[in-house]
Structure formats: structure tokens, C-alpha cells
Amino acid sequence: MSYLKEFTKGLVKENPTLVTLLGMCPTLAITTMASNAIGMGAAATFVLICSNVAISLLKKFIPKQVRLPSYIVVIAGFVTLISLILQAFVPAVYDALGIYLPLITVNCIILGRAEMFASKNNVAASALDGAGMGIGFTLALLAVGSIREILGSGTWFGLPLIPEAAQEAIKPMTIFVLPAGGFFVLGCVIALVNKIANRKPPEATGCAACPNRESCISVEKAESTVENTKKEENK
């Protein structure tokens, strides 16, 4: 029963993109088309499951001080693997994802799950957690990608939605496939999720699950002390 929970929590309740707000870069970059969203989601899910399993198995052998570089190397290994597989079997997806495929290495979702979950739990739970988070990520990408593709190019998975007769009258809004549209749609989708869930607004960024949380907090602390000293000097 609890194993089922590890899987389902990533789908909705702790959806990595829409609730914990991690992995923004690929979400914004490759969601111009719904099919790219599936490709990216599948690749990330593969890496998430594999790295979660590997890190869960290795958790006793990785020294605490060098754990983040070790995790990154494990993740980069699996990213290289999936890149080679995609390049060989689905070159169309490989070309569409381009630079964002190797950049899965530094996707905060994967590092975040390694740090928050896989390094503390057993193999089966970690694999399910990875699968759930990966599928949740894919669903979020698919939602954003569908909205952007339908509004921005008038197609869905490449199928034209506007009848040929009406193509003169109904022009797709290109702005949605431009970068600006990506920020806008993602902002609106997160706002919608907030509204439906009736949650109190989250922090500015998904800091709770971010592996960099400590250093981010130290940045803010350092800034506030600088400001305080400035204020004191002014006095």
C-alpha cells in the first residue's frame, strides 16, 4: 500500500513541475510541441528511475561530503546512455530535443529526488518514486505543450486542428510558440493548479526539494546582512 503511495504522490500531489516547481528549464524550452513533451518526459523518466535505483544501491558507499558530484556523475552516465539509445532508434526525437537532452544531467528534479528520496530509501521505493515523478513531469510537460501547440500552431501532435476552409480566417497565435509564450502559459497553468487546489501560494521557487536549497538560503542571508550593515552605516 505504501509503495503505491510512493508512485502516485509524484503524479498529482507532489507534481515536480507544477507543485514543487522544479525543472523549469526543459519545461519551458521544449514544450513548443506536444510530441516533444512526450520525448523529453520519457527520457527524463528513464534517467530518473535508473539514477534513483543506482543511488539507492550506492547510498552506503558514497561519502557524504562528495555526494552531490557523485550523484551528478551517476546521472550524467544514464543521460549519455539514453542519448545514444535515442540517437540510434528515434533520431527524430534526438534532433528535436537537441541541446536539452544532455542538459537532463543538471535537471533539478533528478538531483532533487536523488538527494531527498533515493539516498534515504530502499531500491523498490526509489524506483517507484522515480517512475511517479517522471510520469508527473511528463504529464505537466504534455499539458503545457498541448496548450502551446494548439494555440501557437493550430495543431496537436502535428495534426492540423483548423479545417482547411477556415485556415484563412483563423490564424494561430505565433506568440505562444515563442519563448515569451512559454513563460506565460506555464505561469497560467501553475496559477490554475493553485486555484483548483486552493492552496496558499507557494514560495517563489520550489526551494523545499531543491538540492541547492542550503546555498540559496545562504545567499539570502548574506544579502540581508549586507543590507543591515548598510542601514547601520547610514544611521
Place this chain on the structure above:
Amino acid sequence: MDLAKSMMIILLTGILTDNFVLSKFLGICPFLGVSKTSSGSLGMGCAVTAVMVCATAATYPLYHFFLVPMHLEYLNTILFILIIALFVQMIEMVLKKYIPALYKSLGVYLPLITTNCAVLGVTLLNIDNGYNFLESIINALGAGLGFMIAMLIFSGVRGRLERCNVPKAFAGMPITLVAASIVSLSFVGFGGLVDGLFGGA
């Protein structure tokens, strides 16, 4: 003259038309996370630019004189991320020992950079685009400066945003993303600028 011209094209493209944050979506996490104050944005921007240039200077020769002769090009992601992690650590140590004043102002940003996809992105793009050594360095510099400019502009926007009354569901991240969308839209205006300035070379 031609060299200077092509360098200027790469530099301006990186800063304005192909801005890393606003049109390539690289480095979104620090863009949204650390851009609350302009001092923080400036510090983060300087640190990222420095690491980008150093990492490019280190990865370019390694790729071309080590990976290519050994036919190990597919290992570039692993190698580059290790180099970046190494560099961040090294810069941190050097700054701490020799320039403590600079370490005090920049040191806190350094750990954030290892997992910044803009840094790994620029090293990989340099290889993908087939740039030579000088072009790679200029491209890294342009990308870093573009990152800094986007962060600085956005910190100003956020300063105003903090004092606005936004609908409850939009509070926090959603309204920040919508604001980023408008800033990104303004950068679309630079499209064609580089071609216009240098006669479409």
C-alpha cells in the same frame, strides 16, 4: 577587421538576440531564485560569467585534443560536468585564499553554479556550433553577460512586482513567470538587430 566583426556578431547575438535566459531558457532556476535584489543579480551574473569563460577555456582543448583523438566524443556530458564542478570548487578555494574580499561577495553564489544548466549548456553549444577556441570564449562571455543583463533587468521588474496586489492564485511564482514573459517579449524586439548592424554576415 573581419575577425573583429565576426567576434562582435557572436558577442551581440549572445547578449541580445539569443539571450540564454530569455530565449534559450537556460539558467531559469537562478534567474527566478536569486533575482530578488539587484546586488544579488549582479553577484550571480559575475560569478556565472567567470565560471562560463573558465569552463569553456578548459573544456575546449580537452574535447578537441583528448576526446576526439580517442573517439570518445559521446562522453562529453560526463567530462564537462566534472570539469565545471571542479572549476567551481577551485575558484571558490582560490578566492577564499587570495582575494577574501571578493570571496565574501561572490562566494555564496558559487555552489549554485555547478547545477546551473546555462554553464553546461554553453560548453556543449560551443562544440555543437563548431566554434574555434576564440569564438568559444567570446560566445561564453556573451552568454554570461546576457545572463547578467537579464537578471539585472528582471530584478528591477520584481522590485515593482513585490508592491503590487495580484490575484491570490497568481501570487508568487505564476506572476513572476508572466512578468518574465513580458521581459522576454521585449527581447524579441532585438531580433534582426545584429544582422542589421553588420549587413547580414
